Amino acid sequence: MLFGIGYDIHKLVENRKLVLGGVEFDYHLGLLGHSDADVVLHAVCDALLGAAALGDIGEHFPDTDQKWKGVSSKILLSRVADLVKEQCYIINNIDVMILAQQPKIGIKKLEMKRNIAECLRMDVNRVNIKATTMEGIDAIGRGEAIATQAIASLYEDL
Template sequence: MKIRVGFGYDVHQLAEGEEFWLGGIKIEHNKGCVAHSDGDVLIHAICDALLGAANMRDIGYHFPDTSNDFKGIDSKILLKKTVEIIAEKGYSIGNIDSTIALQKPKIKALIPKMQETLSKVMGIDLDDLAIKATTTEKLGFVGKQEGISAYATVLIEK
């Protein structure tokens, strides 16, 4: 068996009047992500980590923000396609560890729903997807509630 690891990172600006999608679910909040797609930073970080682990470039290469095909797209569709792309090269997901950096809203209670949603999209066991959340103690763009970021580390197997 061959195993590989990958790392992904994404960031989006937060603005009033935008929908807020995170971990595949819509969250009620006075701000949402400014983005070409739905702006789900967690999914985007996971996609980048999976593609990187398989040495298949990045999310922008496969789903460019210059294409109208992806304007406003549900990021769960991108995630499902990413899993299919790495499977074409013979890889499957071993596990995912991720962290969301967000000052507000508090999302601890929503993490199980995110895990359930994303594990179904990827066809993996719930126990193989860790999602954690942190603040930046009011420091930087996250702390000032100007943006959100997410990090993901994945293990894939062939």
């Protein structure tokens, strides 16, 4: 069994959509970034790339490449799934922790799980999403940013 961890954080700003786990939230701020800035899917990408020893998201989808500007992170995650499969690995499970003061995540967790499972072509029951606030502490707690941690496990396709 192989394991990888991923982490991403983006600043919340005006005039951007808030997309988390491939789901658009009705919120007055969105995440600043080159793509859609989906911190959930970016962290999952990095967890998978780490488990397969394939570098990181910035190496595969650099923010200096206009091809990735504004792109849905579901596309990035699907490409990462292809890279993992090319290395003869099967994704065992994904576990995600979203750190956000607002908005409330719970009502959209199932939809996020389904998006991740669809992109990775795996059973939705092997994807877990949790969320927590930062109790008003630091940039996340003040509502200035959202972060995500993820862990992925892979096994060899024998």
